[in-house]
Amino acid sequence: xxxxxxxxxxxxxxxxxxxxxxxxxxxxxxxxxxxxxxxxxxxxxxxxxxxxxxxxxxxxxxxxxxxxxxxxxxxxxxxxxxxxxxxxxxxxxxxxxxxxxxxxxxxxxxxxxxxxxxxxxxxxxxxxxxxxxxxxxxxxxxxxxxxxxxxxxxxxxxxxxxxxx
Amino acid sequence: xxxxxxxxxxxxxxxxxxxxxxxxxxxxxxxxxxxxxxxxxxxxxxxxxxxxxxxxxxxxxxxxxxxxxxxxxxxxxxxxxxxxxxxxxxxxxxxxxxxxxxxxxxxxxxxxxxxxxxxxxxxxxxxxxxxxxxxxxxxxxxxxxxxxxxxxxxxxxxxxxxxxx
DNA sequence: ACAACCAGTTGCAAAACGCAATCGGTTTAG
DNA sequence: CTAAACCGATTGCGTTTTGCAACTGGTTGT
Numbered sequence: 001x002x003x004x005x006x007x008x009x010x011x012x013x014x015x016x017x018x019x020x021x022x023x024x025x026x027x028x029x030x031x032x033x034x035x036x037x038x039x040x041x042x043x044x045x046x047x048x049x050x051x052x053x054x055x056x057x058x059x060x061x062x063x064x065x066x067x068x069x070x071x072x073x074x075x076x077x078x079x080x081x082x083x084x085x086x087x088x089x090x091x092x093x094x095x096x097x098x099x100x101x102x103x104x105x106x107x108x109x110x111x112x113x114x115x116x117x118x119x120x121x122x123x124x125x126x127x128x129x130x131x132x133x134x135x136x137x138x139x140x141x142x143x144x145x146x147x148x149x150x151x152x153x154x155x156x157x158x159x160x161x162x163x164x165x
Numbered sequence: 166x167x168x169x170x171x172x173x174x175x176x177x178x179x180x181x182x183x184x185x186x187x188x189x190x191x192x193x194x195x196x197x198x199x200x201x202x203x204x205x206x207x208x209x210x211x212x213x214x215x216x217x218x219x220x221x222x223x224x225x226x227x228x229x230x231x232x233x234x235x236x237x238x239x240x241x242x243x244x245x246x247x248x249x250x251x252x253x254x255x256x257x258x259x260x261x262x263x264x265x266x267x268x269x270x271x272x273x274x275x276x277x278x279x280x281x282x283x284x285x286x287x288x289x290x291x292x293x294x295x296x297x298x299x300x301x302x303x304x305x306x307x308x309x310x311x312x313x314x315x316x317x318x319x320x321x322x323x324x325x326x327x328x329x330x
Numbered sequence: 331a332c333a334a335c336c337a338g339t340t341g342c343a344a345a346a347c348g349c350a351a352t353c354g355g356t357t358t359a360g
Numbered sequence: 361c362t363a364a365a366c367c368g369a370t371t372g373c374g375t376t377t378t379g380c381a382a383c384t385g386g387t388t389g390t
Contacts (some may be wrong), residue, residue, distance in 0.1 A: 006211070006212040006213070007211035007212050007273075007276065008271065008272055008273025008275075008276045008277070009193075009211055009212075009266075009272070009273075009276040010262070010263045010264075010265075010266030010267040010270060010272045010276065010277055010280040011189065011190065011193050011259055011262055011263050011266060011280075012190060012211065012212055012266075013266045013270040013271065013272060014262045014263070014265060014266035014270065015186050015189060015190065015262075016186065017270070018262075019184065019185060019186040019189070020184060020185070020186075020346090020347095021180050021181065021184040021185075021347095024176065024180060024184070025176065025177060025180065028174075028176050037367090037368085038367075038368050038369075039366080039367065039368075042368090046171070046172035046174055046177070047171040047172050047174075047177055048171070049348095050347085050348055050349060050350090051349095051368080051369065051370085052347090052348080052349090052369080052370070052371085053346095053347070053348075054368095054369090055368075055369055055370075056346095065269075075356075075357075075366095075367075076355085076356060076357085076367090077355070077356055077357085077366085077367045077368060077369095078356095078367065078368080079367095079368075086269050089265060089268070089269075090265060092261045092264075092265075093258065093261045093262050093265055094176055095261075096257045096258045096260075096261050097175075097176055097179045097180075097183075097258050098175045098176050098179070099175075099257075100175075100179060100254060100255060100257075100258055101174075101175030101176060101177075101178045101179035102175040103254070104230075104251050104254075105175065105178040105179065105182070106173070106178065107173055107174070107175045107178060108172075108173025108174075110173075111172065111173045111174040111175065112173070112175055115175040115176075123288070185377095185378095186378095187378095202336085202337090203336075203337050203338070204335080204336065204337075207337090214379095215378085215379055215380060215381085216337085216338065216339085217338085217339070217340085217378090217379080217380090218377095218378070218379075219338090220337080220338055220339075221378095223338095240335095240336075240387075240388075241336090241386085241387060241388090242335085242336045242337060242338095242386065242387055242388085243336065243337080243387095244336095244337075331390100332389100332390085333388100333389090333390085334387100334388080334389080334390095335386105335387080335388070335389090336385100336386080336387070336388090337384105337385100337386095337387105338383105338384085338385100339382105339383080339384070339385105340381100340382085340383075340384090341380105341381095341382090341383100342379105342380090342381095343378100343379090343380090344377105344378080344379080344380100345376105345377080345378070345379090346375105346376080346377070346378080347374105347375080347376070347377080348373105348374090348375080348376090349372105349373090349374090349375100350371105350372095350373095351370105351371085351372085352369105352370080352371075352372100353368105353369085353370070353371090354367100354368105354369100354370105355366105355367080355368095356365100356366080356367070356368105357364105357365080357366070357367085358363100358364085358365075358366085359362100359363085359364080359365090360361100360362090360363085360364100
């Protein structure tokens with residue numbers, strides 16, 4: 001990974017960390033697909049990342065404080081990757097990117113449904129989803145909610161389209 | 166540039182177009198720095214892009230319909246690059262990325278001021294700025310406004326910090 | 331007519347990427 | 361107890377992308 005500092009512009013600095021074809025996809029899978037292990041990220045992603053690239057990006061994301069890694073108590077070799085608050089706050093970036101892609105690029109129906117829901121839900125839904133991520137990744141308790149969570153609603157929408165094929 | 170289609174996910178498709186270290190910086194300079202010529206983009210950017218990369222990225226952005234190019238009537242060799250509606254609608258992506266970078270990365274004071282203003286201004290300010298871009302890039306007339314434009318306010322804030330050095 | 335300027339292009343070396351095979355260790359099934 | 365499957369990576373290697381510098385053919389200003 002590059003380690004230069006081309007400029008102190010916030011957009012440039014963000015791109016120096018996340019400006020490649022894989023980093024944000026890994027974060028996407030951790031957020032929306034609940035992938036927490038190396039093997040899950042490796043095999044269950046749509047795009048098929050290779051293991052050396054995945055290892056390299058996870059290392060960078062760790063160094064940058066976007067994710068953390070802890071040992072899985074149920075399996076001596078497994079690590080559990082979690083998003084930090086800094087990582088969770090990338091949700092608005094991903095959401096805007098998803099909304100833009102949904103509007104202008106040839107998105108497949110099944111994979112676009114979540115982007116549409118998230119886009120229509122707006123900042124309020126994003127905040128709620130980020131709270132859910134704080135619970136599942138940071139262990140922050142949140143008060144009981146009635147009805148399905150944002151994560152469940154996104155997942156249900158996705159499955160309803162996939163099954164309809 | 167790659168031309169493969171790894172998946173139909175909107176985030177992935179967006180990254181296949183914009184997922185590199187330069188494309189969004191070029192769009193940033195067109196949006197916030199009002200750079201409209203090749204030479205301006207080449208020499209007046211903080212980061213120092215090289216001319217072959219710039220030419221390549223401009224070509225891709227043209228192909229993708231994010232920018233357009235027309236001849237400059239005042240100079241037979243100059244081309245004027247403009248953002249399309251699709252390009253203008255990348256503003257929320259850049260704004261979120263700037264906000265995240267401002268919060269978590271070692272942003273310089275002078276270059277961070279615009280990110281702060283834009284972040285604090287929220288979606289309403291973004292919409293207003295996008296309207297200004299529609300006027301300057303698409304020629305869309307908009308009704309008169311009193312007071313300075315968003316673009317002017319961002320520029321003024323930037324200069325006040327730069328001059329204070 | 332000459333220097334400066336314009337939008338790129340070319341050649342080449344360095345870095346990043348993508349793929350497949352492999353590693354040492356751990357867990358599970360028989 | 362043993363063998364197979366699984367685990368998170370690592371290695372080697374060929375391809376692609378990037379970065380740098382020089383350069384091109386043409387235009388503009390003096």
